[in-house]
Amino acid sequence: MHKTDTLNLLRDLVAFDTVSERSNMALIGYVRDYLSAHSVESHVIANEAGTKANLFATIGPKQDGGVALSGHTDVVPVEGQDWSSDPFGAVERDGRIYGRGTCDMKGFIAAALALVAKVDAGRLKRPLHLAFSYDEEVGCTGVVPMVEAIGRDLPMPEIVIVGEPTMMSVVHAHKGFGAYETTIHGKAAHSSLPDAGVSATLIAGKLMQALQAILAERAALTPHHSPFIPPHSTFNVGRLSGGEAVNIIPGKCRMEWEYRAISNEDAAAIPAAFAKAAEAIEARERERFPGVRIETVRLAGVPPFVPQADSDAEALLKRLLGTNEAGAVSFGTEAGVFQQGGMSVVICGPGDIAQAHQADEFVEVSQLKACEALLDRLAEWLCQDA
Ligand SMILES: [Zn+2]
Known part of the structure; x- marks a missing residue:
């Protein structure tokens, strides 16, 4: 049986060398098997060469609406960086998990997968979707065919949470x-x-x-x-x-x-x-x-992630996190692609962007815990009457 806690899932995800120029199929296979073990069917949308793929899955009612958790599976290269430990062997030191992609952004994907094991799909009134992409780090190109399939072959989420590292604060815009x-x-x-x-x-x-x-x-x-x-x-x-x-x-x-x-x-x-x-x-x-x-x-x-006054996504995240604050970030994400696809989008995820792309990239365990807490509240919300 698979491990179902965020830390062990993160360790497994980091072990896949999914630097953008390489295939992410092994990781996608791992996620598909994991979801299948939890009776969740995956839709794999591969590139033409069959070397990379997106994965989309729906937990609960097979219908439009609900919330998608979005993450990219690729990571940036480690060449020329001075790492203190194996970048593809996640290790815990001083309350931090070190490894390539721990912060950007396999930590969020691990927390999303851990949620799947916890959630009772039969209780969900609105669907929980997973939308994992490839080739984000080389210009957000991989996610495009998945967003095109959304609303056509795949259900259309009402809200998308892009789990890029924001220290769990609500982000509603980037250039x-x-x-x-x-x-x-x-x-x-x-x-x-x-x-x-x-x-x-x-x-x-x-x-x-x-x-x-x-x-x-x-x-x-x-x-x-x-x-x-x-x-x-x-x-x-x-x-x-x-x-x-x-x-x-x-x-x-x-x-x-x-x-x-x-x-x-x-x-x-x-x-x-x-x-x-x-x-x-x-x-x-x-x-x-x-x-x-x-x-x-x-x-x-x-594409820019354009701020929209009081979007559904922003309002939901503020409510779940108990905050009135939302801001902009200076880094790019897939948020604008989902927004152009007609979904209400917000960025919120564990870790600090300052650690992304660096040697000794890490995510704090406390950040992963905060992310788990948010996702637990989100699951409760999805169980309530719409
Ligand atoms: Zn990222």
Whole structure:
């Protein structure tokens, strides 16, 4: 028989090396077997190659409504990090569980699975759903086919709790982001003959200035009540590479950049304005050399999680936790994907985001206990008349 307590489940989950670039099928198989042992049927939604999958399950009435507990099964790599213990062997020290994914976010998944063993499905008046995804850490792409299947092949939860680490506080907003790679094809030439070439790195400089101007324009439109820090949308050029030598005009340059948007409007406007600026710069440079090209590819993106006044999800969590507080976070999650799918969403989970992605990642046992307490109250609520 499976162990059914959060700590042992967490230890088992951490032992699966589900770094995003690898398969999560072994973990999904483990969860499916566990649920099956508790008479819960799983819907596994695999990628085309069959190497990764989402898992969706419903406990209680097989119908729309109720609450989904959402978590991603993938974790970030450990290479180059100085760990004091095996990252895939969860160990307890000083009231903390150390291991990759303990905080982000297998601790929440373990607590959700532990709840399944405790809850009496026959008493549930509203369904409890589990929605576990893959490829969150590489741009929230895995969850998309699951959200597409929700409401079509799968029941539509009324409320989704995304259990990312918030120290169990209620989070109702985060910025969205988009990551892009822009490749500039100029014309290489000897540096003593500037008119014979088109510098791709200089064009990159113009593109960066354009980005700065675009973001300044958006920032001026930021509403006064913005819950974010900083309150406006931002951008970053995180990687820039181009050129061969100091005496050659660079023929090619590549820049990787991102925006972090406070609203769906900004998330649409920023890449659109960049594309327009790039087109104008390209047209101007082509007058000198027709071979100039500026190509932009979207690498990844996460929709913003837009604050909605008094959403059902936020109201429920506040009631269950006995708090009036809710806030925004600066990291991205799958919340916006569920929100765009028509569900009421809130983020609340054990652990501190400061520990996520770090060497010696940990979650405090007290945080897991607080999460268990919340989920117990949630189960009671699901047993009450709707
Ligand atoms: Zn996460």
